[in-house]
Amino acid sequence: xxxxxxxxxxxxxxxxxxxxxxxxxxxxxxxxxxxxxxxxxxxxxxxxxxxxxxxxxxxxxxxxxxxxxxxxxxxxxxxxxxxxxxxxxxxxxxxxxxxxxxxxxxxxxxxxxxxxxxxxxxxxxxxxxxxxxxxxxxxxxxxxxxxxxxxxxxxxxxxxxxxxxxxxxxxxxxxxxxxxxxxxxxxxxxxxxxxxxxxxxxxxxxxxxxxxxxxxxxxxxxxxxxxxxxxxxxxxxxxxxxxxxxxxxxxxxxxxxxxxxxxxxxxxxxxxxxxxxxxxxxxxxxxxxxxxxxxxxxxxxxxxxxxxxxxxxxxxxxxxxxxxxxxxxxxxxxxxxxxxxxxxxxxxxxxxxxxxxxxxxxxxxxxxxxxxxxxxxxxxxxxxxxxxxxxxxxxxxxxxxxxxxxxxxxxxxxxxxxxxxxxxxxxxxxxxxxxxxxxxxxxxxxxxxxxxxxxxxxxxxxxxxxxxxxxxxxxxxxxxxxxxxxxxx
Numbered sequence: 001x002x003x004x005x006x007x008x009x010x011x012x013x014x015x016x017x018x019x020x021x022x023x024x025x026x027x028x029x030x031x032x033x034x035x036x037x038x039x040x041x042x043x044x045x046x047x048x049x050x051x052x053x054x055x056x057x058x059x060x061x062x063x064x065x066x067x068x069x070x071x072x073x074x075x076x077x078x079x080x081x082x083x084x085x086x087x088x089x090x091x092x093x094x095x096x097x098x099x100x101x102x103x104x105x106x107x108x109x110x111x112x113x114x115x116x117x118x119x120x121x122x123x124x125x126x127x128x129x130x131x132x133x134x135x136x137x138x139x140x141x142x143x144x145x146x147x148x149x150x151x152x153x154x155x156x157x158x159x160x161x162x163x164x165x166x167x168x169x170x171x172x173x174x175x176x177x178x179x180x181x182x183x184x185x186x187x188x189x190x191x192x193x194x195x196x197x198x199x200x201x202x203x204x205x206x207x208x209x210x211x212x213x214x215x216x217x218x219x220x221x222x223x224x225x226x227x228x229x230x231x232x233x234x235x236x237x238x239x240x241x242x243x244x245x246x247x248x249x250x251x252x253x254x255x256x257x258x259x260x261x262x263x264x265x266x267x268x269x270x271x272x273x274x275x276x277x278x279x280x281x282x283x284x285x286x287x288x289x290x291x292x293x294x295x296x297x298x299x300x301x302x303x304x305x306x307x308x309x310x311x312x313x314x315x316x317x318x319x320x321x322x323x324x325x326x327x328x329x330x331x332x333x334x335x336x337x338x339x340x341x342x343x344x345x346x347x348x349x350x351x352x353x354x355x356x357x358x359x360x361x362x363x364x365x366x367x368x369x370x371x372x373x374x375x376x377x378x379x380x381x382x383x384x385x386x387x388x389x390x391x392x393x394x395x396x397x398x399x400x401x402x403x404x405x406x407x408x409x410x411x412x413x414x415x416x417x418x419x420x421x422x423x424x425x426x427x428x429x430x431x432x433x434x435x436x437x438x439x440x441x442x443x444x445x446x447x448x449x450x451x452x453x454x455x456x457x458x459x460x461x462x463x464x465x466x467x468x469x470x471x472x473x474x475x476x477x478x479x480x481x482x483x484x485x486x487x488x489x
Contacts, residue, residue: 029309036311043318054321057180059233064173070224071176073167075160079191082179087187097194098156100132116246116386118253119475120457121482124204126150147205154202161198161218168221174228176237183234196225196244203251207260215255216265222248223272230276230383239376242383245276249390256393257481263401266394276387378448381425382475385445388422389477392431392443406441409433426450426475444476457482 047054066072071080078089117124126146130139133153140146154161168174177185199222206215226248229241252269255261261269392410395417400406407413410421410433421430424445432455435441442455449472458473 029311032309032311034311036309036314039311039318040314043321056183056233060178061175061231061233063177064175068171068173069228070164070168070171070174070221071228073171074163076164076191076195080177080185080188082177082182082185085182085186087185087190090187090191094190094194096156098133098153099129099198100134116250118250118478119246119386121257121478121480123208123254123481124201124250126201126205129201143208147208150205151202151209154198157198161195161202164195165199165214165217165221168224169217174224174231176228176232178232178234184236189240192225192229192240192244196222196247199225200248200251204254207251207254207258210260212255212260212262212265215251215260216268219248219251219255220268220272222251223269227272227275235376239379242379245273245383246386249386252390253478256397257479261394261397263398266398270391270394273387273391276384381448384425385475388431389443389445389475392418392422392433393477396441396443405439406435408435432474440479442476442479444474447473447475449473 044054063069071077075093078084079087079093081089123143127139130146130149130153140149176188179185199218203215203218203222206212206218223245226241226244229237229244232238232241252261392413395413396406399413399417410418410431414420423429424431426446426448427450431443431445432452433441433443444455446452447458453472453474455476456473457476457478
């Protein structure tokens with residue numbers, strides 16, 4: 001018999017070695033997958049036992065009856081329907097908009113109109129809005145004429161805005177609809193943004209024209225829309241609600257600084273902002289975010305990590321969620337650690353050493369942020385502080401109307417005007433307050449830099465407001481209009 005070529009035995013041994021190695025590798029992968037799945041199931045049980053199961057639907061509040069829910073009222077109800085998967089209702093409606101909200105010269109752009117100019121003591125300037133409207137020409141110079149021109153341009157939507165404002169006055173609930181199969185409603189952000197802007201801007205124009213009742217109704221409706229968002233378990237909706245809250249406080253401040261609001265109206269505003277307690281219940285958002293992350297954990301790693309055993313991915317997801325839970329709650333422990341920018345950086349950005357703890361460095365590059373990130377918490381800190389300042393300012397004005405002067409300390413407001421003195425979430429102390437010799441007061445949080453500047457307003461105004469991470473100055477309630485900076489020649 002002719003002997004086999006020498007390469008045949010070598011090939012056989014090689015193939016046998018490959019087969020043995022593949023079998024060992026497959027067995028190891030199976031073992032890791034079984035171990036990972038067992039740990040994943042234990043983690044699910046652990047979270048369920050702690051009252052925060054890894055199921056997003058668990059954190060959805062019971063639905064409000066449709067006839068009591070502002071989001072089921074015309075004209076906005078069609079934009080939040082489950083069967084409108086393409087967002088066609090809003091696309092058709094926005095063609096009626098007399099004011100452009102999208103595009104390079106959108107009226108709602110931070111480059112044209114500040115979302116929260118009250119934070120530096122400035123009324124909203126509607127002149128850029130008028131200038132952005134095609135064919136509107138140059139806006140007037142007089143503020144009252146600007147307000148009148150704006151309301152005139154808004155007249156095509158007057159009936160819809162009136163209807164929405166009226167519904168906000170008697171519908172007792174405000175809850176953004178939640179659909180498990182489609183948690184993010186198509187074009188819902190565009191509808192929320194547009195109606196919130198229009199209501200807030202219209203209210204500011206009505207304040208300028210002395211139209212008290214109309215301004216009150218529009219401001220209340222804008223606050224109620226923000227309230228409906230902030231109760232959503234979806235982090236992006238809840239965070240968006242905080243931005244809408246800061247926006248809707250603009251006309252409230254406009255009327256406050258001009259002495260427009262009556263005592264019953266001030267009390268109504270306090271009742272409207274009272275539900276804005278999201279920051280105190282952020283543990284629920286941690287749980288909801290973890291639930292959403294767990295349900296879609298396949299998207300937690302880069303696509304080029306397909307070779308990693310599923311068990312390793314689940315172990316990494318467990319580690320990630322544990323870190324996110326602990327760090328979110330630790331960053332929010334304001335009585336022991338201020339929520340400053342440095343703390344958020346330390347808690348929520350993963351270092352080289354932390355990344356190495358995950359299999360094959362699957363989490364990506366150093367500097368990767370956790371799902372419950374610093375921007376989310378910082379957004380909530382600014383939103384919560386905004387409503388607390390508005391709440392206390394309304395209480396102070398009511399006290400002043402009753403007694404003829406402002407109190408020497410905030411404790412005098414409890415319990416007739418406030419249930420308690422709010423905390424400053426930036427350091428865990430109470431909000432700062434003191435009356436001034438001129439008969440006014442200073443009310444503020446120390447802000448993101450963690451420094452007490454005695455209520456000095458920020459000097460920089462970036463994008464959606466001046467309360468940016470690391471910005472100078474305090475987060476204050478301005479008690480008078482700040483003159484515009486002089487023009488430089």
